[in-house]
Amino acid sequence: MKKLLLIFLFFVSLATAKAQDKIITIKQDTIECRIISVNAERIIYEQKTSDNHFVGMSIPISDVLQYIRTGRSDSFGDRLVHEKIKRERPEHRWLFSLQGGLAHSFTDYSNFKTMMLDAGNSASITNDYITKLQNGTHLSTSLHYLVTSFFGLGVDYNLFRSASKGEFLSPGYGQLNVPLYLKLGLDERQYSHFAGASVLFQQFPDKKRRIKISETISPGIVLFRNESRNSEYQSYWGDRDFYNGQPPQYYERANSVTSSTNFGAKGSLSVEYGITPQLSAGLAGNFMWAKLHKVSVKNAASDTNDQKLEKPMNISHIDYGFIVRYNF
Structure with a gap:
């Protein structure tokens, strides 16, 4: 029973790790985090610190090349949403x-x-x-x-x-x-x-x-x-x-x-x-x-x-x- 419990916890933690959101900057740096919101100017996210606390942070859209956001589609699995940042182009140039x-x-x-x-x-x-x-x-x-x-x-x-x-x-x-x-x-x-x-x-x-x-x-x-x-x-x-x-x-x-x-x-x-x-x-x-x-x-x-x-x-x-x- 204990072995089954350990195996279950291992797969849950692995799934949680895989379900993390990611932000890829224009410098090709990867930020693993949980994305809170995205607007025309900034991406607001939170990161887990070494002492298991969550810290809120943000990054300008101009510094982001792409972000990967994990969304729940149903109770059986996760759905990964890959969104590439498109520089906002005005209608009137x-x-x-x-x-x-x-x-x-x-x-x-x-x-x-x-x-x-x-x-x-x-x-x-x-x-x-x-x-x-x-x-x-x-x-x-x-x-x-x-x-x-x-x-x-x-x-x-x-x-x-x-x-x-x-x-x-x-x-x-x-x-x-x-x-x-x-x-x-x-x-x-x-x-x-x-x-x-x-x-x-x-x-x-x-x-x-x-x-x-x-x-x-x-x-x-x-x-x-x-x-x-x-x-x-x-x-x-x-x-x-x-x-x-x-x-x-x-x-x-x-x-x-x-x-x-x-x-x-x-x-x-x-x-x-x-x-x-x-x-x-x-x-x-x-x-x-x-x-x-x-x-x-x-x-x-x-x-x-x-x-x-x-x-x-x-x-x-x-x-x-x-x-x-x-x-x-």
């Missing part, structure tokens, strides 16, 4: 994104500020002019092909624009070397274009998949352009050393364009809410990094190409605003 809002540039204008203060201009006027140049607007758009619901490849474009206009004092000298201050008008517009390849990551933290967190990383090319329109009152002396009364004055304009092309990189983060299965909207932020080492300057008098700067010019900027994404 293309994702178009449009983003807009405000932006802030990290360009250093300390030399310009020092020059204006030394010329006798007030700090408040100078700071106001610089603030307008550093703070502008941005527009971003991208197109990605979704390899899975969580990963995509595509292209990204970003535009930063700022403008500033002000009037300053320009020192000069009149008759008998008497200091004479003339009015100087400055009008600048800056444009920074970024274009490059892009990698997209998406996560859905809620079960209904209405909340979406997206990240993108994009290396690319930056095109920088600064348009300057200056105007200044000048005194016309001609061949004379002096005038009886006020010498004639004229309004002189001096326009110039500064441009450069360099490598840059852009990263973005957004949190969105799914309005429909294909349309989502939310808040987004970007950081675009770039430094200029050479610039080309063109004006009416000269045309200089690829002039090397003594110190690299930082044109990095952060963007923040609203984003809309559409799957099609």
Whole structure:
């Protein structure tokens, strides 16, 4: 009787061991366990420890190649269910994104500020002019092909624009070397274009998949352009050393364009809410990094190409605003 009992227990334990679930990872590792549940993102399972306790664990679907789950079909035996993980492919493979809002540039204008203060201009006027140049607007758009619901490849474009206009004092000298201050008008517009390849990551933290967190990383090319329109009152002396009364004055304009092309990189983060299965909207932020080492300057008098700067010019900027994404 005891022998029959031992034989029965042996076959029960053997059947139990064979009935264990298995998870095969993409690294070809095998996890023997009991699978509790499987969803679009993770497999939740439990494993028996050396002291005969069960510990709950989980593994991302992205790390799983295949899992083998044992199911009871009837009282006579076990039914093994082999399920190979299929990467979740969205019904709509293309994702178009449009983003807009405000932006802030990290360009250093300390030399310009020092020059204006030394010329006798007030700090408040100078700071106001610089603030307008550093703070502008941005527009971003991208197109990605979704390899899975969580990963995509595509292209990204970003535009930063700022403008500033002000009037300053320009020192000069009149008759008998008497200091004479003339009015100087400055009008600048800056444009920074970024274009490059892009990698997209998406996560859905809620079960209904209405909340979406997206990240993108994009290396690319930056095109920088600064348009300057200056105007200044000048005194016309001609061949004379002096005038009886006020010498004639004229309004002189001096326009110039500064441009450069360099490598840059852009990263973005957004949190969105799914309005429909294909349309989502939310808040987004970007950081675009770039430094200029050479610039080309063109004006009416000269045309200089690829002039090397003594110190690299930082044109990095952060963007923040609203984003809309559409799957099609």
